[in-house]
Structure formats: C-alpha cells, structure tokens
Amino acid sequence: MIFRKATHADIDRIAEIVSYASQRLHKAGIDQWQRGYPNRQSVENDVNNGVGMVLSLGNEILAYGAVIFTGERAYDDLTGGEWLTKSDTTAPRYAVIHRLCVSEIFVGMGFAKQFVQAAEAMAAESAESMRIDTHPDNRIMQGLVASLGYTYCGDVVIESRRLAYEKVL
Numbered sequence: 001m002i003f004r005k006a007t008h009a010d011i012d013r014i015a016e017i018v019s020y021a022s023q024r025l026h027k028a029g030i031d032q033w034q035r036g037y038p039n040r041q042s043v044e045n046d047v048n049n050g051v052g053m054v055l056s057l058g059n060e061i062l063a064y065g066a067v068i069f070t071g072e073r074a075y076d077d078l079t080g081g082e083w084l085t086k087s088d089t090t091a092p093r094y095a096v097i098h099r100l101c102v103s104e105i106f107v108g109m110g111f112a113k114q115f116v117q118a119a120e121a122m123a124a125e126s127a128e129s130m131r132i133d134t135h136p137d138n139r140i141m142q143g144l145v146a147s148l149g150y151t152y153c154g155d156v157v158i159e160s161r162r163l164a165y166e167k168v169l
Helices: 008-027 040-048 073-077 111-123 139-147
Strands: 002-005 052-057 060-068 094-102 129-134 151-158 160-168
Touching: 002 111, 008 040, 008 052, 008 060, 008 094, 040 052, 040 094, 052 111, 060 111, 073 129, 073 151, 094 111, 111 129, 111 139, 129 139, 139 160
Parallel strands: 094 129
Antiparallel strands: 002 052, 052 060, 060 094, 129 160, 151 160
C-alpha cells in the first residue's frame, strides 16, 4: 500500500468515494455530509492545495482524506475542554485530518485506520499533534480515533457541533 498525495487524475474516483460515504452516513441516520459538502469541488480544492491524500493499492484508491498543516480556524473556539497541546494560531503545531472516507468496496477492512496511521507518521516530522473532529452521532469515527489513542478534548462548531480529538505524536 502507498500513502501519497492525490492527483488530478484521482479526482473523479475520490468524488465517487465521497458521495458513497455521504450516502452511508445518511443510511445510518447520521446528519453529517448531508448538505452538499464535501463534494467534487472540495476534492479539487484539496488536490490543488496539496492536502488531498490517498491510501492506494496499485491503481485502486482505498481511502481518502485531507491532511492539513495550516490549522483549522474552528479549533480556536474549543468549548467544554482543552486541547492537549497549545498552539499559536499564527503558526499551528498540529496537523488535521478532514474528509476521511473509505471506498465503498473496502469499508470495514481497516483502511481508515491505516490512513490515519500513515497521516500521523507524515505529520510527526513537523507537527507535535494530530487533531480530528467528527459528528456526535458518528460512532464509527469515534471508535476509530479511540482505538488509535486520541483523546476527546471538547466540542467545536463546523456546520454544527463536532466532537474534537487530539493525539500527541
């Protein structure tokens, strides 16, 4: 398996994966990714900004997410707790994973976990921690981050309330 930057040639497939992930959330009754975001434009922006990453095997994309090193403005307004690390908002010392999703063909096979672990290894070179947020009803993502040693730190607002997690790398 290879963890690499997404390319323009990957956009169509990634957009399909994002769409299927949105449908899975809807079927599970989770009100996340149900208002047209993320979408193809989100993926294009990620690729253009060099933050879109894929876990792939040969030509097959197993998982997709954005790994961002420039911070997340919503994380400046954490409520109900505190981050494990302190970060200067002008020069964040953390990385963020957003828009994590797995190909519909490979759901439940551990590729989201492998994606996060690869992102952590990449981030450890320049960041002191990794931060992730998820919808309060997204128990699958909550279980994933718990299994990887993330700590619930409080709530942030991104569209609506999100549970915010951090792991010191």
